[in-house]
Amino acid sequence: MEGLDNTDKTILRILQRDSKKTAKEIANLLNLTVSPIYERIKRLESKGYIKKYVAIVNNKLIDLPITAYCQVSLKSHDESFIDKFENQIINLKEVQECYHMAGQIDFLLKINMRSLEEYHDFIRYKLSKIDNIGILNSTFSLKVIKHTSELYL
Amino acid sequence: MEGLDNTDKTILRILQRDSKKTAKEIANLLNLTVSPIYERIKRLESKGYIKKYVAIVNNKLIDLPITAYCQVSLKSHDESFIDKFENQIINLKEVQECYHMAGQIDFLLKINMRSLEEYHDFIRYKLSKIDNIGILNSTFSLKVIKHTSELYL
């Protein structure tokens, strides 16, 4: 399962926080030269441990201050209906995350919006247009207490 | 509110997908030279539109296959109790996200785990140890339908 030693884990921890850190800086922190750091990073990328490098954008500054979580349950649970629902959700740009859940509700959606009015329009004219939706329940984030893309290791 | 023209937005879209794209590559895509791209990126960083650059790590490969959403409601809603709860949550490494929510439940937590057994231990020996927790309700992601750090613009 894990082909990672402590050096690899430290590199992952650092790059999860700041992917602009240079191989040289990381090398200094670990008392190594750039070559091994470079090779380890390349290995972590090619083996899939690092999926990608991204810029994290401030949602408030680009006028997407509303974060909603939307619980959805389907009316029919035939495989074809579920597939259809999932395919339509994937193509909605407002939906940042969607999970098929265990328990009473089928799906949990994280949705970014400019305003509650736009959220209303989204629910009414986009989500509700998707066939087979039974229950639909929305809650809103009042404040972000913690939000990171980092995984602990 | 928005000091972004279409060029800026395109740059943000690109860097949200792949922050390793060079200014040269972006310049070619936009039929510009590197100088304006470089300056725009620096501006986007200094103005806070780009919060940071991070590596996205594969949670399965580092043995964190379980994603749980945990709904928490507090017993007392005094300001001091809420502050205390939030401060304790921030320091839990297993908690990747925590939002103060509108509606019946107070907080929504996203939690990464190695196994359901570890999740049990986490709930029992860490979360429940936090004072003032009333309702505590967990659901698990069976499958990720969609998950991106990108915001649309």
Place this chain on the structure above:
DNA sequence: TCTGAAACGCACTGCCC
């Protein structure tokens, strides 16, 4: 697996339009 050195390309600066 690490060190060290060499080659290349990009980030970054300054000056031009």
Place this chain on the structure above:
DNA sequence: GGGCAGTGCGTTTCAGA
């Protein structure tokens, strides 16, 4: 606002231990 040229630095490669 964008283009062009130069410098330093980081990335990338490779020989050797």
